[in-house]
Amino acid sequence: MRRVVITGVGAVSPHGLTSADLWRGLTEMRSSIAPLSAFDPATFPSRIAGQVPAFKTLDYVPKSYRKATKIMARDIELAVLAADGAVRDAHLATRGVMESFGGKKPDDSWFEVDSRRIGCNIGAGLICADLNELTSAMAPAKGDDGSLSLRKWGKSDDPSKPSGMDQLTPLWLLKYLPNMLACHVSIIHDTQGPSNTITCQQASAGLALAEACRTIQRGQADIALVGGCESMVHPMGLMRWTLLHRLTTTGNDQPSRACRAMDQTADGTVIAEGGSVLIIEELQHALARGGKIYAEVAGLGATSSARGIGGPDPAGEAMAVAMRKSLKDAGTDPRDVQLVVPAGYGIPRDDQAEASAIKSVFASQHPEVVAIRGGLGDAGAGSQALDLAAAAMALHYQSVPGAVNCTTPLAGLNVPQQTHAAALKHVLVSTGSIAGQNSAIVLRRYV
Amino acid sequence: MKNRVVITGIGWVTPLGRTIDGVWAKLLAGESGIAPTKLFDARFFPTQFAAEVKDYQLPEHLRTSGKHEEISRATGFALDAAHQAWRMAGLPMPGSPASAAVDPYSVGVYLGSGDAALDFDNFTRAALGSWDSEKRSMNMPEWGRRALGSFNALREIEQEPAMPISHVSMEFDARGPAMNCLTACAASTQALGEAAELIRRGDAEVIISGGAHSMIHPFGVTGFNRLTALSTFNEDPKRSCRPFDATRSGFVIGEGSGVLILESLDHATARGAKILAEVVGYGSSADAYRVTDQHPEGRGAIVAIESALRDAGMQTSDIDYINAHGTGTKENDSTETFAIKGVFKEHAKNVPISSIKSMMGHLIAAAGAVEAITCVLCIRDQMIPPTANYSVPDPECDLDYVPNSARKTKVDVAMSNSFGFGGQNDTLILRKFVPG
Numbered sequence: 056m057r058r059v060v061i062t063g064v065g066a067v068s069p070h071g072l073t074s075a076d077l078w079r080g081l082t083e084m085r086s087s088i089a090p091l092s093a094f095d096p097a098t099f100p101s102r103i104a105g106q107v108p109a110f111k112t113l114d115y116v117p118k119s120y121r122k123a124t125k126i127m128a129r130d131i132e133l134a135v136l137a138a139d140g141a142v143r144d145a146h147l148a149t150r151g152v153m154e155s156f157g158g159k160k161p162d163d164s165w166f167e168v169d170s171r172r173i174g175c176n177i178g179a180g181l182i183c184a185d186l187n188e189l190t191s192a193m194a195p196a197k198g199d200d201g202s203l204s205l206r207k208w209g210k211s212d213d214p215s216k217p218s219g220m221d222q223l224t225p226l227w228l229l230k231y232l233p234n235m236l237a238c239h240v241s242i243i244h245d246t247q248g249p250s251n252t253i254t255c256q257q258a259s260a261g262l263a264l265a266e267a268c269r270t271i272q273r274g275q276a277d278i279a280l281v282g283g284c285e286s287m288v289h290p291m292g293l294m295r296w297t298l299l300h301r302l303t304t305t306g307n308d309q310p311s312r313a314c315r316a317m318d319q320t321a322d323g324t325v326i327a328e329g330g331s332v333l334i335i336e337e338l339q340h341a342l343a344r345g346g347k348i349y350a351e352v353a354g355l356g357a358t359s360s361a362r363g364i365g366g367p368d369p370a371g372e373a374m375a376v377a378m379r380k381s382l383k384d385a386g387t388d389p390r391d392v393q394l395v396v397p398a399g400y401g402i403p404r405d406d407q408a409e410a411s412a413i414k415s416v417f418a419s420q421h422p423e424v425v426a427i428r429g430g431l432g433d434a435g436a437g438s439q440a441l442d443l444a445a446a447a448m449a450l451h452y453q454s455v456p457g458a459v460n461c462t463t464p465l466a467g468l469n470v471p472q473q474t475h476a477a478a479l480k481h482v483l484v485s486t487g488s489i490a491g492q493n494s495a496i497v498l499r500r501y502v
Numbered sequence: 503m504k505n506r507v508v509i510t511g512i513g514w515v516t517p518l519g520r521t522i523d524g525v526w527a528k529l530l531a532g533e534s535g536i537a538p539t540k541l542f543d544a545r546f547f548p549t550q551f552a553a554e555v556k557d558y559q560l561p562e563h564l565r566t567s568g569k570h571e572e573i574s575r576a577t578g579f580a581l582d583a584a585h586q587a588w589r590m591a592g593l594p595m596p597g598s599p600a601s602a603a604v605d606p607y608s609v610g611v612y613l614g615s616g617d618a619a620l621d622f623d624n625f626t627r628a629a630l631g632s633w634d635s636e637k638r639s640m641n642m643p644e645w646g647r648r649a650l651g652s653f654n655a656l657r658e659i660e661q662e663p664a665m666p667i668s669h670v671s672m673e674f675d676a677r678g679p680a681m682n683c684l685t686a687c688a689a690s691t692q693a694l695g696e697a698a699e700l701i702r703r704g705d706a707e708v709i710i711s712g713g714a715h716s717m718i719h720p721f722g723v724t725g726f727n728r729l730t731a732l733s734t735f736n737e738d739p740k741r742s743c744r745p746f747d748a749t750r751s752g753f754v755i756g757e758g759s760g761v762l763i764l765e766s767l768d769h770a771t772a773r774g775a776k777i778l779a780e781v782v783g784y785g786s787s788a789d790a791y792r793v794t795d796q797h798p799e800g801r802g803a804i805v806a807i808e809s810a811l812r813d814a815g816m817q818t819s820d821i822d823y824i825n826a827h828g829t830g831t832k833e834n835d836s837t838e839t840f841a842i843k844g845v846f847k848e849h850a851k852n853v854p855i856s857s858i859k860s861m862m863g864h865l866i867a868a869a870g871a872v873e874a875i876t877c878v879l880c881i882r883d884q885m886i887p888p889t890a891n892y893s894v895p896d897p898e899c900d901l902d903y904v905p906n907s908a909r910k911t912k913v914d915v916a917m918s919n920s921f922g923f924g925g926q927n928d929t930l931i932l933r934k935f936v937p938g
Contacts, residue, residue, distance in 0.1 A: 098646035207544030228725025359680035
């Protein structure tokens with residue numbers, strides 16, 4: 056079977072705009088949770104967020120594609136940034152990269168890709184329409200009962216004036232289709248291979264990576280851009296997570312301590328934004344071009360908790376099965392895993408189930424467990440993508456970042472309090488989504 | 503050696519009904535499921551008709567189970583279609599004595615389903631009630647107050663595109679891999695293809711696959727009307743969707759679900775299941791061209807079709823029927839024709855091609871699933887449904903579109919194409935099952 060390795064990492068997170076920023080934030084054990092500034096959250100019980108620092112999308116797209124930035128929702132912008140970081144890190148001279156270098160490779164360390172042999176599989180969330188934009192169009196069509204009048208929305212009383220809907224840009228719908236993350240990225244980098252958009256909330260990125268990995272294993276592509284990005288920092292996102300009681304409401308005065316992933320004192324998560332795009336590549340292809348290898352994608356496992364939004368079963372059985380499947384697929388056993396990166400939302404019920412799953416899989420083994428949500432928050436479909444980026448870098452640098460805000464870990468978990476060097480061979484990245492999809496990936500050190 | 507993948511159950515909820523043979527008879531008779539919009543007041547919209555699932559009520563056992571409160575229309579369709587398919591496949595319901603024979607972790611779910619409609623009344627009231635017309639922006643604290651006081655938590659989460667798989671997985675205690683992909687109009691074809699790959703690789707024995715979607719709501723239709731992608735032929739809805747016809751003027755929005763039970767041949771054989779057809783080929787590609795347009799020479803479509811043929815180990819001469827994406831837009835139908843000719847060359851004229859969207863409308867993410875089911879039925883009955891409303895030939899669309907009447911002919915191998923907004927292209931090839 057064809058083996059698959061990770062040869063590039065791009066990440067956009069509350070820690071910064073690059074994978075190096077992410078790694079620095081993790082190893083320095085920072086929290087980038089801060090008061091929410093994207094809009095005024097005064098009337099919400101949770102008023103903090105993990106927000107990505109300011110950036111200009113225009114800086115990350117080729118000149119010829121600048122017009123398209125007008126129809127990019129924030130989630131799409133994040134994916135464009137992460138993909139740009141990933142292809143540059145992997146020294147892939149894609150169409151977009153070549154254009155930024157004036158049409159030619161800067162030097163021979165860059166590899167000119169065969170567009171037909173490169174795929175794109177980026178997980179995405181439910182992208183919400185911009186409230187200001189939509190309401191501005193709806194306002195003149197307000198009905199007598201306070202809701203939108205479909206009559207005024209569809210047709211203007213005064214033929215010389217546009218109707219409500221006519222005030223929306225013609226391409227309005229395309230800003231919010233989840234597959235537009237992959238669409239824009241595939242156009243910018245000219246990736247014509249298999250492309251998909253997995254929408255399984257927080258488990259999206261692991262499932263996307265697994266699927267793209269299978270396409271490479273069976274020979275339908277040599278390279279793929281994989282991952283996931285989402286911005287939960289949107290009024291609708293905050294409203295939904297609030298109504299579902301997922302968010303901490305006690306951390307507003309001390310944002311950096313608010314999200315206590317896998318800790319006994321956890322009382323809710325924090326909304327965030329970001330994500331990551333990784334370059335995965337067939338091993339021989341990577342070796343032949345002299346690509347830098349972060350890690351091998353060794354094992355894939357996925358299950359469903361089959362409980363709707365009832366959350367994981369308290370014993371974390373389905374999550375544990377996904378972990379075991381991934382270990383079996385990797386041909387390794389729990390004794391050879393040194394680090395586990397769980398979702399660790401900081402939501403007591405979910406964290407407990409994950410802890411149970413980890414303990415049932417690893418029994419008397421005690422791999423280190425580091426959940427990175429503590430300093431970053433929950434970025435929806437971007438979350439597991441950041442976990443995968445972190446795991447790939449941990450293997451590459453042979454270093455385990457210390458956990459943030461987890462000084463009293465859930466019972467039985469071995470949570471490092473300091474960043475330290477470590478001989479890592481296998482890292483298990485596991486996530487269960489809010490609707491019950493579980494994704495487990497085993498990454499292996501490549502030597 | 504890869505596992506062979508067979509289809510052992512099918513079910514659907516469509517604008518033409520919700521029984522397999524009832525809908526099939528209507529498709530063969532060229533009946534239209536398109537009519538004036540009833541789901542919301544569309545009288546003042548540019549497009550005032552749609553292909554709705556009419557007078558739909560969720561079957562009672564689903565309504566009263568207590569597990570599916572506040573589900574979206576699409577999730578209901580998916581559950582209904584999945585029950586039909588599961589029953590046809592002869593698989594045991596969880597909790598029944600026979601269910602002990604099925605390992606729940608070997609049963610997966612992979613749908614291509616779309617996100618559901620916003621909670622229209624609450625959403626528009628909260629937004630309009632907090633609009634500051636002087637500043638021309640939202641008063642966010644006011645919005646927060648209104649939203650938190652009026653929105654329903656379940657109804658909000660049920661809008662997530664992963665909710666159909668979440669409910670289907672719960673309903674059938676399917677604990678294997680669970681995925682949803684949302685590649686616009688290509689989604690459920692892609693879901694079926696990737697689900698087949700999971701079985702081939704041994705990651706699951708059974709997968710409940712297909713898709714579900716309804717965009718027949720004010721903002722869904724607004725989005726497509728603004729893109730000018732929809733037909734506005736309000737004078738005669740039944741004649742509004744005219745794939746491959748020179749006078750075609752846009753697609754017609756539909757809704758529904760199609761679900762197929764995919765199974766490894768060994769698993770199906772071991773339990774003595776009746777096999778309806780085999781999934782033999784799958785191809786997928788991206789146009790990587792433009793957000794709004796297909797590549798004019800069908801570059802991505804050609805790659806998808808070619809790689810499906812290669813995957814199936816087949817020549818173009820092996821294909822007896824092509825179920826076209828055939829949306830009825832100017833661009834799609836000529837591009838698709840161009841792509842088919844690009845791959846099939848001289849042989850293109852010999853292959854019957856039809857678009858059931860002419861009768862069923864475009865079920866968006868769910869379109870590929872009902873089209874795959876149609877291919878199964880074509881193989882079962884050796885019949886091809888027509889492309890309805892075809893009257894004026896278009897020089898750019900010069901193939902055999904099986905105009906207006908069904909055709910009795912050999913269909914042992916059927917190909918189904920789906921192309922999504924955003925450039926994802928997917929092709930499936932199904933074959934009459936031959937043991938050995």
